[in-house]
Amino acid sequence: MSAGSNAALDLARLARRAVNAALQAAETGAFTVLHPDGGHALACGLTASIAVRIDGHVGYYCAGMNQRAAVTIGGNAGTGVAENIMSGVVRVTGDASQSAGASGHGGLLVIEGDAAARCGISMKGVDIVVGGSAGHMSAFMAQAGRLVICGDAGADLGDSIYEARIYVRGRAASLGADCVEKPMRGKHLAELGDLLARADMTADPAEFRRYGSARKLYHFHVDTGESS
Amino acid sequence: MCGIVGLYLKDLRLAPDLGRLTALMVHEMAARGPDSAGFAIYGEVEAADKISVLSRTGATDWAALERGLGAAVGTAVGVEVLCDHAVLRVAGEGAGATARTWLIAHAPDVSVLGVGRSMELCKGVGDPDAVALRLRLAGREGSHAVAHTRMATESAVTTEGSHPFSTGADTCLVHNGSLSNHNRLRERLRRRGETFQTDNDSEVAAAYFAWRMREGDGIDAAATGALRDFDGFYTLAIGTRDGFAVVRDPIACKPAVIAETDDWVAMASEFRAIARLPGVGHAEIWEPEPARVHSWRRAA
Numbered sequence: 307m308s309a310g311s312n313a314a315l316d317l318a319r320l321a322r323r324a325v326n327a328a329l330q331a332a333e334t335g336a337f338t339v340l341h342p343d344g345g346h347a348l349a350c351g352l353t354a355s356i357a358v359r360i361d362g363h364v365g366y367y368c369a370g371m372n373q374r375a376a377v378t379i380g381g382n383a384g385t386g387v388a389e390n391i392m393s394g395v396v397r398v399t400g401d402a403s404q405s406a407g408a409s410g411h412g413g414l415l416v417i418e419g420d421a422a423a424r425c426g427i428s429m430k431g432v433d434i435v436v437g438g439s440a441g442h443m444s445a446f447m448a449q450a451g452r453l454v455i456c457g458d459a460g461a462d463l464g465d466s467i468y469e470a471r472i473y474v475r476g477r478a479a480s481l482g483a484d485c486v487e488k489p490m491r492g493k494h495l496a497e498l499g500d501l502l503a504r505a506d507m508t509a510d511p512a513e514f515r516r517y518g519s520a521r522k523l524y525h526f527h528v529d530t531g532e533s534s
Numbered sequence: 535m536c537g538i539v540g541l542y543l544k545d546l547r548l549a550p551d552l553g554r555l556t557a558l559m560v561h562e563m564a565a566r567g568p569d570s571a572g573f574a575i576y577g578e579v580e581a582a583d584k585i586s587v588l589s590r591t592g593a594t595d596w597a598a599l600e601r602g603l604g605a606a607v608g609t610a611v612g613v614e615v616l617c618d619h620a621v622l623r624v625a626g627e628g629a630g631a632t633a634r635t636w637l638i639a640h641a642p643d644v645s646v647l648g649v650g651r652s653m654e655l656c657k658g659v660g661d662p663d664a665v666a667l668r669l670r671l672a673g674r675e676g677s678h679a680v681a682h683t684r685m686a687t688e689s690a691v692t693t694e695g696s697h698p699f700s701t702g703a704d705t706c707l708v709h710n711g712s713l714s715n716h717n718r719l720r721e722r723l724r725r726r727g728e729t730f731q732t733d734n735d736s737e738v739a740a741a742y743f744a745w746r747m748r749e750g751d752g753i754d755a756a757a758t759g760a761l762r763d764f765d766g767f768y769t770l771a772i773g774t775r776d777g778f779a780v781v782r783d784p785i786a787c788k789p790a791v792i793a794e795t796d797d798w799v800a801m802a803s804e805f806r807a808i809a810r811l812p813g814v815g816h817a818e819i820w821e822p823e824p825a826r827v828h829s830w831r832r833a834a
Binding site: 366385403 | 750785786789791804805806807808809812820821824
């Protein structure tokens with residue numbers, strides 16, 4: 307693919323592997339992918355600073371392992387969108403299914419609609435901004451990065467969380483093991499404001515609550531010691 | 535893994551296309567379940583009970599079965615054979631249930647797939663597209679359908695282990711997942727009069743709905759009971775004579791997406807099964823929430 311091209315890649319005519327290979331080979335440029343029709347593993351493994359717009363709903367693992375690229379999904383995304391994202395920006399204009407941004411190391415994932423269960427599971431540095439609500443067990447075992455939920459969070463938010471930070475504007479149905487509410491300090495308001503701006507979300511950081519790890523699971527506590 | 539789909543027509547002008555659209559959906563779900571497939575089609579409600587049966591041997595003597603069953607139910611039996619399947623028609627109140635009981639007890643050569651005045655049920659081992667072609671899915675008309683593509687994980691690849699499962703009149707379901715308390719539930723349901731033909735967990739789920747609806751529950755109440763009584767992983771698509779429901783367990787590991795237009799409601803394990811339905815561009819699309827019953831019913 308030549309540098310600076312602005313190409314339409316039509317999945318009604320091209321095989322998915324051919325489309326992915328073309329995107330993976332591009333070093334620059336903007337691309338539009340047509341007729342995704344819920345297909346899996348689209349725009350995966352991109353490494354260059356290209357812009358990709360997918361025009362429609364996608365299936366599983368779209369934009370997985372993304373590096374540097376800006377991928378916009380004009381529709382809903384199936385399971386594991388932007389899983390293991392390293393850098394770049396992945397934006398979903400609709401809703402995302404479960405495990406969005408799973409184990410992501412860096413970059414930004416924006417979900418303009420709702421995210422289903424386990425959003426940000428095992429996140430390792432990615433920032434995730436959800437315009438709507440997120441499902442149960444979101445940020446499960448989240449290690450680093452920030453999860454911003456502009457709506458409500460489902461049950462067991464942040465279960466077994468490490469050092470990721472969670473911001474929720476609405477109500478969290480319940481908090482998971484070792485996840486606690488923490489005070490919003492100036493630096494948190496500032497980083498949240500920055501995240502919302504980068505995600506193009508209009509929300510007042512002062513309306514959010516912050517959640518994080520109580521750090522009580524970091525060490526093994528012998529709570530049966532007296533009976534031994 | 536397994537793939538499940540359901541298509542419920544709100545505008546019955548699409549009824550001639552039901553089978554063709556369902557076949558499209560099955561085709562897209564073939565990769566999720568390449569070893570066997572099955573479908574239930576709800577057509578016009580007939581005066582007679584229809585018993586969908588499958589020949590276990592492929593060499594069933596249908597004329598002899600017709601005579602034996604006719605003597606048992608005391609009425610004429612209509613037999614319509616298609617490949618290794620047949621639809622047996624018996625008239626009279628309760629004739630279908632009597633016929634099912636007799637067939638299970640006295641006709642070891644066949645399995646009873648389902649009974650009802652609207653529902654016909656077919657299943658087979660092999661590539662889902664080939665099963666759909668062989669059992670003429672695309673040409674079938676009706677108001678709603680559920681279908682399944684199977685990737686067997688916990689029992690053998692057999693026609694009897696394929697979905698949909700049905701034990702009660704015009705009630706059937708397709709299941710993606712596995713139930714961990716099906717043995718205990720099966721015993722409980724046996725004591726309440728349910729009969730089983732397999733050791734399959736999904737047959738237990740079907741029997742649970744048959745039992746609840748026989749006891750007077752509507753589909754919503756039955757599904758709410760299932761959420762309480764089923765232990766395991768499940769996304770279920772359930773058909774009744776005039777209704778359709780989708781329910782997912784509280785953990786919701788098994789995928790599901792629903793799309794609804796003014797003309798139809800479609801449910802599938804993955805969106806790609808819905809992507810080619812007419813008017814999908816205007817559909818409202820969402821994932822069914824965990825532990826919540828989504829249902830549709832035709833006005834009486």
